[in-house]
Amino acid sequence: MYTDLKDKVVVVTGGSKGLGRAMAIRFGQEQSKVVVNYRSNEEEALEVKKEIEEAGGQAIIVRGDVTKEEDVVNLVETAVKEFGTLDVMINNAGVENPVPSHELSLENWNQVIDTNLTGAFLGSREAIKYFVENDIKGNVINMSSVHEMIPWPLFVHYAASKGGMKLMTETLALEYAPKGIRVNNIGPGAIDTPINAEKFADPEQRADVESMIPMGYIGNPEEIASVAAFLASSQASYVTGITLFADGGMTKYPSFQAGRG
Numbered sequence: 001m002y003t004d005l006k007d008k009v010v011v012v013t014g015g016s017k018g019l020g021r022a023m024a025i026r027f028g029q030e031q032s033k034v035v036v037n038y039r040s041n042e043e044e045a046l047e048v049k050k051e052i053e054e055a056g057g058q059a060i061i062v063r064g065d066v067t068k069e070e071d072v073v074n075l076v077e078t079a080v081k082e083f084g085t086l087d088v089m090i091n092n093a094g095v096e097n098p099v100p101s102h103e104l105s106l107e108n109w110n111q112v113i114d115t116n117l118t119g120a121f122l123g124s125r126e127a128i129k130y131f132v133e134n135d136i137k138g139n140v141i142n143m144s145s146v147h148e149m150i151p152w153p154l155f156v157h158y159a160a161s162k163g164g165m166k167l168m169t170e171t172l173a174l175e176y177a178p179k180g181i182r183v184n185n186i187g188p189g190a191i192d193t194p195i196n197a198e199k200f201a202d203p204e205q206r207a208d209v210e211s212m213i214p215m216g217y218i219g220n221p222e223e224i225a226s227v228a229a230f231l232a233s234s235q236a237s238y239v240t241g242i243t244l245f246a247d248g249g250m251t252k253y254p255s256f257q258a259g260r261g
């Protein structure tokens, strides 16, 4: 636990399931004030709010689509209106779908880029604008992926979105470091969330993914939430512009593990 996270105002996009849910609940455990953004499933969002409150935090839920500028503007405005300020913006909402690149429609490409990259840009921009105007040494955390560095056939739109996020985060970190605003990425490997539910339900596919993870197991959402809490806390006060990979070693060329090559 990080005592300085108590009463901090934290926005989590895509906060009703998967990694967003785990992070929202973790900040609840930290006694933070959490704004849970959700796109459509109000019931799930209310369930997360309840868990945050039971853990000792405060929460509101805000519907919004991160691809829509007005929704992201409203998200930050609502956080400030309801909780008085903003301290941490977590741009987590993301989508993926496999398609051979030569068959990928422009519509599909745009949907993934708009959600994963443009959505994170809008969230970063609105948060940083508030931090600058109010002289707040705030914190932006963008949910990237090991695929900001590992190419991923059939997921060219996803890999491009996360690769773009890497330089977006590094650029924002450099630009706003003099104001004490920190901007970082989390780079999860394979984590058990609804985005992977179908794949991981198939024992063969699950074993195949596990074989690419030096630590030998698929991560839990809580193992990503703890990275978010660390980055948001003052324990990470000198950390900006990085991607903190939490991937069981997936980015460390596992095919070389047995001394091959």
Ligand code: NAI
Pocket (backbone or CB within 6 Å): 013, 014, 015, 016, 017, 018, 019, 020, 038, 039, 040, 064, 065, 066, 067, 092, 093, 094, 095, 115, 116, 119, 143, 144, 145, 146, 187, 188, 189, 190, 191, 192, 193, 194, 195, 196
């Ligand atoms: P998930 O599918 O369980 O959750 C994604 C959330 O984003 C959902 O709540 C969904 O409603 C929301 N969302 C999607 N489009 C949205 C939009 N336009 N506006 C608002 N919300 C929207 O997926 P998961 O696994 O929790 O993924 C969260 C983030 O973590 C994504 O950015 C994903 O790329 C990233 N990630 C996940 C990994 C994994 O293995 N689960 C690995 C690496 C990165």
